[in-house]
Amino acid sequence: MQEYSIRSMPSPTIEQLLILQDRDTRRLGIEAQLKAVPREIAAVEQRIASEKAAIDTAKGEVRELESKKKILETEIGSAETQRAKYRTQQLSVKKNDEYQALGHEIENVQKLIDDLEGKELEAMYAIDEARKRFISAEATLKQNIVGHESRIRNMRERDVSLAEELKAALAEVAEARTPVKAAALEAYDRAAARRMPAVVAIRGGKCGGCHLKVSSEVESDARGKNPEVEFALCDQCSQMVYWES
Numbered sequence: 316m317q318e319y320s321i322r323s324m325p326s327p328t329i330e331q332l333l334i335l336q337d338r339d340t341r342r343l344g345i346e347a348q349l350k351a352v353p354r355e356i357a358a359v360e361q362r363i364a365s366e367k368a369a370i371d372t373a374k375g376e377v378r379e380l381e382s383k384k385k386i387l388e389t390e391i392g393s394a395e396t397q398r399a400k401y402r403t404q405q406l407s408v409k410k411n412d413e414y415q416a417l418g419h420e421i422e423n424v425q426k427l428i429d430d431l432e433g434k435e436l437e438a439m440y441a442i443d444e445a446r447k448r449f450i451s452a453e454a455t456l457k458q459n460i461v462g463h464e465s466r467i468r469n470m471r472e473r474d475v476s477l478a479e480e481l482k483a484a485l486a487e488v489a490e491a492r493t494p495v496k497a498a499a500l501e502a503y504d505r506a507a508a509r510r511m512p513a514v515v516a517i518r519g520g521k522c523g524g525c526h527l528k529v530s531s532e533v534e535s536d537a538r539g540k541n542p543e544v545e546f547a548l549c550d551q552c553s554q555m556v557y558w559e560s
């Protein structure tokens with residue numbers, strides 16, 4: 316907890332409020348961390364989903380190429396069947412022109428088979444390369460996922476720890492509020508609702524909150540020159556102010 320010089324305190328009330336503010340600030344910090352945990356977990360879960368999607372994409376590339384290869388195999392099989400049919404027909408014809416015509420068809424089918432087999436070899440090469448990329452990417456991505464899942468477990472453990480810290484911080488805040496007089500507590504709560512810190516020092520005649528010059532009356536009250544005034548408010552931003560020498 317931050318220490319404050321007693322001689323710079325214009326009143327015991329301000330000292331109590333500064334203690335309260337210190338505990339409130341800690342509470343707010345814990346609450347902010349707690350609110351951030353679900354967002355952080357969601358962000359990591361999104362990264363896990365992205366990593367898994369990348370694995371599926373790489374796997375899908377391999378499947379697509381394998382499917383293309385199967386189609387080529389089917390087309391080659393059909394062409395080979397057609398070639399065999401033409402050859403059988405060629406053996407049964409007696410006319411030379413019919414024999415030559417079938418020979419021409421056989422040549423065309425053979426060219427088609429050669430072309431399809433070339434494409435099949437390209438597909439096989441592409442599949443090998445895609446599998447290599449998939450294996451490499453899968454290993455890296457799965458390692459990333461393990462790291463992400465570990466981080467989520469840590470964040471969930473941190474969430475439980477922060478919840479316990481918040482309980483203790485709330486108890487400390489409640490304890491610090493107890494000795495503060497009602498009027499001062501009301502003014503503090505109003506100032507804290509606007510922004511923190513609610514209680515700020517006057518330095519060089521300027522409010523530590525809005526950094527604008529305060530009136531001489533406010534400065535006098537903050538210095539504790541009026542014994543009936545236990546706290547002063549900045550006449551610019553209405554935050555509670557005290558004099559710091």
